Amino acid sequence: MLVFIGTTVFCFILWLLFTFNGNVWQWDEISAGIIFSIIAGAISRKIVIKEYKQLSPKKWLLFIAYLPRFFYEMAKANFDVAYRVITGKINPGIVKLSPNLKNNLSLTILANSITLTPGTLSVDVDDEKNLYVHWINVKPEFFEVSKECKCKYVCSTFPDWARRIGE
C-alpha cells in the first residue's frame, strides 16, 4: 500500500511539473492528474519501487553527490574518444570484471556508469553478477593485476559508489 501511494505521489508531482505553464494550475488539470496518477501508480507499483529502503533520502543525497564526479569522468571519456577518433589508435578487447555487488540496482548503476566513462562499454552480465566489459584500450599491465584488483584497475572507485548508492 505504501509503495502504491509513493508511486502515485511521484507520478502526480511529475504531472504537475509537466503541465506547469507559468500560471497556477486549474482545477480540471489537477483532477485529471489525480485520476491518471492513480491509474499509473496501480499499474507500475511493482516496477518503479521494489524495496522501501531505496526511497531513503540518504541514497538520493549520495546520488546527487555522485553526479559531479560522474560528469567529470564523462568529460574525460569524450576527450578520450575524440583522441581515438582522430588518431585511430585502438587496442580493444572484452575483459571480465567481478565487482562483488549484491543487488540489481547497484549493478545497473555501475554498468551505466562504466558505459559513459573512459574507454569502457558493458556488454554482458552472467548469473554470478560478473560484468563483461568491452575495453577500447587494453593495457598489457592489466593481465598482471590480481583478480580482486582488476575491477578497481578498470573503473577506479565506481564500484564503491554503486555499492553505497544501491545497497
Place this chain on the structure above:
Amino acid sequence: MMWEIIYILLGIGIFFNLLASVGLLRFPDVYTRLHAGTKCTTFGSIFIASAAIAYGLWRWYDGDKSMISLAIHSFFALIAILVTNPTGAHAIARAAYRSGVMPKKAVTDELGGKND
C-alpha cells in the same frame, strides 16, 4: 550576453555530436562504434539541452511566463537521455555478441563466444 552563452552551449553540443558521427564512420566494428555513439551523443545532448533550459529560464525571467515549460520539458528529456542511452547501448552490444559478431582486432576476449 545570454545569447553568447546559449550559442557556446549549442556549439559544444554540436561539436560532440559531430564527433560521434565521425567516430561511427571511422571505427572498425560495432563495439567501438558504440563507444563513439554512446559517450559523445550523451555528452553533446547534455549541452544542447542545457542551451534549451537556459533559453527557457531566460525568457521566463524576462516576463514570458509560459516559457518555463520549455525549461522543465528539456530537463526531463535530458534525464531520459542520460538513463536510456547507456542502457540501449548495452542492449545493442549484448545482442550483437549473442548473434555472433566478434570484436575486431581484439587482443583478448574473456566472454569466450558464450552464446546462451
